[in-house]
Amino acid sequence: MGDDCGVRAGRADVLAGLAGRGRASLRTPAEAAILAGTTAAELLARAPRVGLRSSYRMVTLDELTGADAIWFASALRGLAEVTALDGVPRARSPWTARLLDLLGY
Template sequence: MDRGLLHGEGVFETLHLRPSGPWLLDEHLDRLERSAALLEIPLPPRSDLAELAFQGARAWPGDEGALRLIVTAGPPPVVYATVGPIPGSVLRERREGIRLITADRGIQTPPPWSLVTAKSLSYAENLAAKRWAIRQGADDLLWLTPDGHALEAPTANLVWLTGTTLCTVPPDGILAGTTAAYLLEHAADLGLTADIRKITATDLPAADGIWLASSLRGLAEVHTLDGTKRAASEWTPRLLALLGFS
C-alpha cells in the first residue's frame, strides 16, 4: 500500500492531451518540480516523466483527453499516470460559461508551512469548496483574502480584461496557473497588453471580461458574478482560439 497516497502526500499535474501531444508539458513539469520541492518529495528524472506523458498521450485515442501525472511521497516515491476523457461538466463550462460567486477563504497570509502554492493530492478541501459553491446555486467560487482581494478558484485561476489589458493576480498565496501564464505571454498576438495585478471583489464586476482558466477547461467565461448577469465578451472565442480551442 502506497503510504503517500493514504496521507494525500503527493503532487500532480493535469495536462490537456491533443493530437500534437500533451500540451504545455514543460510548464507542467516545471510546476510539478516546484510542488515536489515544497512537499520535499524527490522526483524521478524529468526525462522519465516526459516519456511517461508521451506514452499516455499515445495511448489516448480521442481528439482531446486528460492526462494526470502523479508522484506520491512514499517513501519510496511512486509515479502514476492516468489518461481519460475530458469530463462533460468541463466541456460544458468551456462552451457555456459559469456562474461564479466570491467567498472569503479566511487566510490573509498563509503560514510558512502552507502548501497553497503547491498542487498536492490533498485536494479534499478544494473539492468541498466547489460542492459548497454548487449548493449556493453557482458553478464555482473565487476565493478572496479576508480584506477582499481575489485569489483563485479551487481548481482554476482568475483572468480578466480591463480595456485591452489582460490580467491575472500575482502568484502569492495561490497555485500559479499554466494556462493563465500562457494567455498573458501570448496576449500580444491578439493586440492585447498583459499585466499581473491585484483586484478586489468590489472592482471585479467592472472588468470587460472575466474568466476562469485551467488546463482542461482552457477558459470558462463568467456569465454571472455573485448573482449578477454579465454581457458576453467578444474576446472569449478569440482567447479560446489563442489556447488552441476552437
Template sequence: MTDRMPVSPGDLLGDGVFETMHLRPDGPWLLDAHLLRLARSAALLEMPAPVAARDRVTEAAVGTGAMRIIYTRSGLLHASVSAIPPAVLRERRDGIRVISAGLGVSAGRRPPWDISAAKSLSYASNFAARRWAARQGADDLIWLSTEGYALEAPTASVVWLTGDTLCTVPPSSAAILPGITAAHLLSVAPSVGLHAVERMVTLPELAAADAIWLASSVRGLAEVISLDGVSRARSPWTPRLLELLGF
C-alpha cells in the first residue's frame, strides 16, 4: 500500500499518539471510544486536542481492514487503512501460544511523567518484545510486573474467564493502556450471562483460569492455547464471545 505523507524529521521521534481500529462495512468499530482514547492519550502527552480526528477517520474510512489514525506533536493528523495481515486472522481463528516475561517495572512505582496509559507512537519496545517472543517460539507475550502481576501484552489486553466471571486487568492500578476491546467485551458480558470484573491477577492465578484471551481491536480475541509451554483446552466461550464482538 503506497500511502505516503510528507513529514519533518521531528515527526519520526515517536512523540505523538495513535489508534488502530477495525474498519467494518458499517464503519470503524467502537469509533467513539477510540477517538476518546486518542484525545486522552494526547492530553497525557500535553498535546492539543485532536479536534479534526473524526473528520480524518471519516474521510479515510473506505472499505474494510485495519484503520490507523496518527497524531504527532507537530500537528500532523493522518488516517489510513491497510489490509488485515493473514497472521492476525489466523490467530483469531486458531488461538495463540503465549509466554510470560518480566517487564522489569513495578505496577505501583511508575515515574511521575509515566505515559504508559497513553497509546504513544513510541512503539519500539513493544515491537522488540514481540520479536523476542517469536524467537522463543511464541506468538505473543504477557508482561509481568516485578510483583508478579500480569499486566498486558505489547499490543493487547489480557482477558480471562473464571467460572462465570469474565475479568481483565484494571488499567489505573496496573499503569497500563486502557484496552477498548476488553472494556467493551466486559460491558456486554452480562448479555451472555457472565459477570464482569476488573482485578489484578498473578501468573499462577491466570494459568488456573478456565480460559485466557488477548483482546485488541483488529485481532479481536485470540485465545491463549498455550501459556509458558503448557497447552490449554479450547474454551467453548471463544466462538460465543467473538460473535458477541461481531467477528
C-alpha cells in the first residue's frame, strides 16, 4: 500500500478483475514505483480477445477487496490467483484457467 492508498506489488504486478454493469476489466498499477511487468502488459493487450476491457491505473484497497478476482502476474509463474485477502478466503475465479490459456501457460 502506497502513501496514495494505491495497491503496489514487489516482484509481480497486481491484476484485479473488476466487474461492473456486466463488464469485466483487468487493471494493474501504472504509476507504481516498480517497472511494468511484461506478463501483465501482454495479458492486458490480449484481454479484448476474450471480451475483457483493460486499463492501467492504480487500484485502491477497497476496489481490490471488492474485485471478483485478484491475480499476481509474473513471467515465471504466469498468473497466481489470490485465494485469501487479509485472512479472508476468496472464491476461485473461473477466469483463471482461461487467462492462463490466453497467455500460453
